[in-house]
Amino acid sequence: MKFRRYRLLFLSLGIVFSLFPGNMLLAQSTGSIRGTVSDTTGANIVDATVTATNPSTGLTRTQQTNGDGIFVFPDLPIGSYTLQIAKHGFQTQQREALELLTGQNIALDIKLTVGIQTVSVEVDTDTQQIQTATSEVATTVDQKQMQDLPLNGRNPLQLTALTPGAVLTNTGTESGQQDNTGLSVNGLRATQNNYQLDGSIYVDRFFDSVPILPNPDALQEFTIQAANFSAEFAGAGAVVQLSTRSGTNQLHGSAFEFFRNTVLNAKNYFQSTIPPYKLNQFGGTVGAPIVIPHIYNGKDKTFFFFAAEDMQQRSSPNPISINVPTAAELKGDFSGQSKTIYNPSTGLPYSGNIITTPESPLSAAVAKEYIDPVLANPNTNQQTGNFKSSSNSNVDRTQYLVKVDHAVHANNHLSGRYFYVQDNFQRAFNAPLGFFAENLFRNQSLTLSDTQIFSNTLTGTIYATGSRYARTQIPETPTLHTLQDLGQNLPLGTTVPIFAGVRANISGFVDLFSGGALTQDSTTFEYKAQLVKVLGAHTISFGGGYERTRIDADDFSYTPGDHTFNGSRTQNAAGQGGSAAADFYLGLGSTFFQDNGRKFYLRENRPAIYIQDDWKVTRALTVNAGVRWDPWLPPIDLNESLVGFKAGQQSTVAPGAPVGMVFNGDAGTVPSVFHNNYKAFGPRLGFAYNVAGQGRTVVRGAYGIFYGFPEGLLYQRTDAAQPIDLYLNIPAPPAWDNIYAGFPGGDPFPRAHVPPSQFKTYSFILPVSGGLLNPASKVAYNQNYNLTVEQQLPGNMAMSLAYVGNHAVHIMASRQFNPAVYGPGATIGNENSRRLYPGLGAMELADAYSYELYNSLQLNVTRRVSRDLTLLGNLVWARVTDNTSSGTEGQAGPPNPYNLNSSRGPADFDQAVRVNISANYYLPKFTSSRHWGELANGWQLNMIANLRTGMPYTVTSGTDRSLSGIGNDYADIVPGVSTNRTAGFSRIAEYFNPAAFNPAAIGTFGNTHRNVYRGPGYEDIDASIFKDFFTERRVHGQFRAEGFNILNHTNLNNPVTTVSSKNSVIGTPNSLGTINGSGDPRVFQFGAKILF
Structure with missing residues (x-):
């Protein structure tokens, strides 16, 4: 990084930081209180003294109104404040219980009356709900x-x-x-x-x-x-x-425990029994001033807060329905199968659908080890999903938080907070169909902060933060044998000694899968500073920051090799017939891939500068204007495993590489592959208009540009390419007993990683598969716009109606970009010879090709501050359109690489209509009797209701009908056949008509479209009832009963949408269009608290 590019940033931050004494650090959430002071005629009052006091901590700040009668308290720690306004010759006004929330800007219009006494003004909670100073939503x-x-x-x-x-x-x-x-x-x-x-x-x-x-x-x-x-x-x-939370002058805290178990749960609609479940969460909090008798008294000055929680969960989540090949199928007898089974060698159908070709010895051994025990002990009578596997999940989580606040003096506040989480997660699928791994998470976050008031009009803050998030996945050694134990001639891809595991998927049937070994370590340091200056009617904020991220990851998930059997090897040339179970019997997979482990070590820098001006143009109009500079400095990989793609360019760093692959040191390349972008300036402009100046009706609107950068996971997905990593993707491989039989040069594994010093002489194994980055990618940005009308209503309520829109472009996502070109004689086996870019195989490309468009109408009603009822409710009509909904789609990205816009449609998370309601209701006091009051009084009801329309889904072919090597083709619609379900069928048995869809014609991508259909809607009501005891005492108790999905409404999953699932199991009806799962049933939970 060259200093001259950042001289303005460093100079600006240097000026800001130099204003603070060396001992200043901060860690707090803040808001601001601002206002205008005038007399009853509307004339501004200059030099009025305004004092803000937090009674809980003793924090006091004082301001003088300027020539426009304006005062501003920026960066106030959140909490409840008393505001006193005094001016000689006028009545002193005092406002109690101003609740300042995180990020809130309370705007007040204060009028003083001539006089000498002090008057207390009750805070108008209605007006507090209306935001009159900012244009944000x-x-x-x-x-x-x-x-x-x-x-x-x-x-x-x-x-x-x-x-x-x-x-x-x-x-x-x-x-x-x-x-x-x-x-x-x-x-x-x-x-x-x-x-x-x-x-x-x-x-x-x-x-x-x-x-x-x-x-x-x-x-x-x-x-x-x-x-x-x-x-x-x-x-x-x-x-x-x-x-x-923070400590206060009064000792306060709690002890709590929440628990639930199997007895408290209802049965899932698709389950015959209630699976075991046990959850205990217990802990406590305490906050107080720091007092050391005879040495130090921290009242009004130094406070601490401590919180801890431990969670222990033992569960067996909803079972996974699995189609297990029958005993007849495992002997090569597919006579009951509706699809014709073809001989891979001749292309002719087997007589009577009975395979006469010898069975794969490895398949026979795997079936005996893993599948035969299931056939001997079936656990369901269903035709589909004839084996149900429930994973045993154990979670042990401990967290604790420590926070200290210290007031050096009235104008200097320090704070520090440390948060720690240790999380152990174990899951093992029911034997003999698989096993998983143990995941260990350890998170740590330390934040230090300080606020300094330099003068009546100048306030500054600085922040320093360090966070580390570490994950280790340890494969569990199975009690059964690995593929190598059963005779497979396939060594591990890596020289690192790890458990080999089993990775074999029989599409539509059983998935034999074991988690791989991996470690992920993400560490981020952030330093930032801000100055707030009040200049007349302008409140100007200026600041900047620097973020440094380090991501280290070692992933050995695919070093044992990964096999897929999907039925394509026993189809005919027209793509008809075939069975995944038949492919498995013969040991002929559709794809196989293996690598030597992915190792990458990202380093990323994110500097930024901003300036913001909140200008009170008139008493009624406030304009919010700002600009932020977020230069994109893409990360580099210390391992130099990031490789770019430039069509037509031959590398000189690695001369043996296929044309198009470029490395650091090649002409026009940089270590990060993506080029730095210093033009990422994001202007933001908004207004808030207080109609009639009473704070009862406000109109707000805004427009802004906001920049976003890719996540680390995207780089991990697209960094596996030779020569650093060896990633092989073999379509239609030889029999899986000996995958590399006949492979040029023999089995290339195990294999160590190749350092950059050896690129010049490296001999590439063609075709090269893995992931590349597009150096021409632009930085993603979003245009956001809104117009809101907010109105105070009677009864402490407020209502707003807003139009909110977003348009985001150049969003980074991975996709398959090197398709096999379809033509006469095309087969799965000759995919690599038909690739668009010779020498390259299946290849993901990180590319800024994605976009999103969002439009919505949002109705919101609140009753936030009330003695008996707090209410928050909203109704949203929305539509979000994109061409992919994830940055790491890869093989699941757009099926047609020649027309990326062909996948345009509703986003995967699009919800057309959504209703949310939450309420807290404190039942009235029923009796004044001291004896009966403890039983009759102190009750509270709470609820959350969520209702929404269904999520979108796409009907796909399920196999690579386009023969492009991507394999995510859409289905074909059968002309003249309705997609509506057949009369007499339930929507579980047939959510849509399966006869309306066929696999895409060979050589095409299908003629349906992405996400044009909608699944079942969602309805959920969660509720709780509390009983408080001894509320008049310093220490009191609370009992809680909580219910989730309290009406036990069955929220169905989306249906099966792959056409290849039609008649995929002997003797079964179509699974296409059926629904085989749902959300959680009703669950009850009990809890108790001691509060002081």
Whole structure:
């Protein structure tokens, strides 16, 4: 990195940091209180003294109104404040209980009356709900909602679904970083969100997802800025700001336990019994001033907060339905199969569908070891899914959080927070059909922060954060034999001694799979600073930051080799007939791939500078204008395993490489392959208009450009290419007993990684498969726009109606880009000779080809502050369109590489209509009797309701009908046949008419379209009831009963959508169009708390 490119950044940050004393650090979530002070005639009052005090911590700040009568308290720690406004000759006004939330900007219009006494003004909670100072679209979930609303697994991220425009598709209760990867806000990918914990980054850059969060009792609140946020924040998606709790002058805390077991659960619709389940979550919190008797008294000055939780889960999740080949099939007898079985050698059908070719010895051994025991002990009478396998899942998670706040003096606040999570996740599929692995996660996050008030008009903050997210996957040694034990002539791909495992998939039947060994370590350091200057009616924020990420990963998942049998080897030349079980019997797979392990060590830098001006143009109009510079500096790999593709260019660094492969040192190349982009300037402009100046009706609108960068996982998927890594993808391989029989040069494995110093003389094994990057890729950016009208309603309620839209382009995604060209004589076996780029085989390309378009109408109703009822509800009509919904699609990307727009359609997570409602209701006090009051009083009801339309799905052929080597072809629609289900069939037995679809014609990609059909809708109501005891005492208790899917509504999964599943099992009806699974049934949970 050349210094001259960043001299402006370093100079600017140097000036900011130099303003702070050396001991200043900070870690806090903040908001701001601002306002205008005038007399009853509307004239501005200059030099009025405004004092903000937090009674819980003793924090006090004072400002003087400027020449425009304006005061601003920027970067105030969140909490409840008392505001006092004084000016000689006027009545002193005091406003109590101003609740400042994370990222909130409270705007007040204060009028003073001539006089000498002090008056207390009751805070108008209606007006507080209306945002009059900013143009962003945001939702806040406060501490009470987090702690009281029913949360399945106590995962706070589930409450993000209450935000208008948010779609939550994956926030499980099991384990790991990927447990929280499913939050899409306003149509953007989940990987584009920016998560902030106590004001600093909290993102695992490998997945670009939020790691395991602190438990709800450790959090104060969180705010989701869904659209048009300040230039202070990076990211193309939403900004999710989470704030942890702090200590106060009063000792406070809790002890809690939540539990559930099998007895409390209902039966899943597709299960005959209730699977075993046990969950215990217990822990506690405590906060107070730090006091050392006779030595130090931290009251009003130094505070601590500590939280801990332990989770122990033992479960057997919903079973997986498996079609096991029958005893007759395992002997080569397919006479009951409706599809014709063809002899791979002659292309002629076997007489009577009985295979006369000798069985593969390895297949016979595998069947005896893994499948015969199942045939002897069937566990279901169903025609399809004749074996059900449930995985035993064990999760042990421990987390703790420590936070210290210290006021050096009234104008200097320090804070530090450390969060630690240890997570062990074990899962083993029921023998004999497979086994998995143990995953160990360890997350650590340290944030330090400081706020300094330099003058009445100048405030500064600095942040320093370090986070590490580590994962280790350890394959479990099976009790049965590996393929090598059973006679397969196939050594491991790596010289590293690891468990070989088993990886063999019989499509439509059983998947013999064992998890591979891997390690992932993602470490991020962030340093940032900000100055806030009040200049008349302008509040100007200026700052910047620097983020350094290191991702180290070693993946040995595919070193044992991976076999797929999909029925293509026993089809005829027209692609008719065939059976995956028949292919397996003969030992002839459709594809085989193996590598020597993927090793990559990414290093990425992300500098940024921004400036933001919040200009109060008039009493009614505020303009928010800013610009952020987010240069894209793509990561480099210390292993130099990132390889680019430039059509027509011959490498001089590795002269033996196929034409198009380029390496660091070739003409026009850079170490990162992708080129730096210094033009990523994101302007943001918005307004908030307070109609009539009463804070009752507000119109807001905004437009902005926001930049987003690829996640580390994308680079891992596309870094496996020779010479660093050897990744072989062999279509229609020889018999799997000896895959490399006849392979030029013999078996190439095991194999060590080749260093760059040997590229010049390296002899490439053709064709080269793996992953490449497109150096011409542009940086992704999103245009966001909204127009909102918000209105205060009677009864402490507010309502808003918003149009919110996004248009994102140049989104990075991986895809197959080297198809086999179809022509006369094309077969699966000659794929590589027909590739578009000779010398290259199946190859993923990381390319900025994706886009997203989102339009929505969002109706939101809130009743946030009330003594008896808190309500949050919204109704969203939306449409999100894209051409791929994941950055790591790879083989599942667009089937037609010649026309990437042919996959345009509703996004995988598109939900046309969604309704979310949450409520907390405190039942009235029934009696004043001290004796009966403990029983009759102190009750509370809480609920969350989610309703939405169905998720989209695509009907696919299921096999490589285009003979392109991609294998993700759409189906063909049968002319004149309705897709509606047949009369008399339930939607489970036939969600759509399977006769309406056929496999795509050979050499074509199918004529249906992506995601044009909709699956079943979703309805869920979670509810809880609380009983508080001894509420008048310093220490009191609470009992909780919580129910999830309390109505036990069966939320069906999408149907089977692969045409190749038609009559894939002997004696069974079509599985195409059937539904064979559903969401969780009703679950009850009990909990108890002691609060003090």
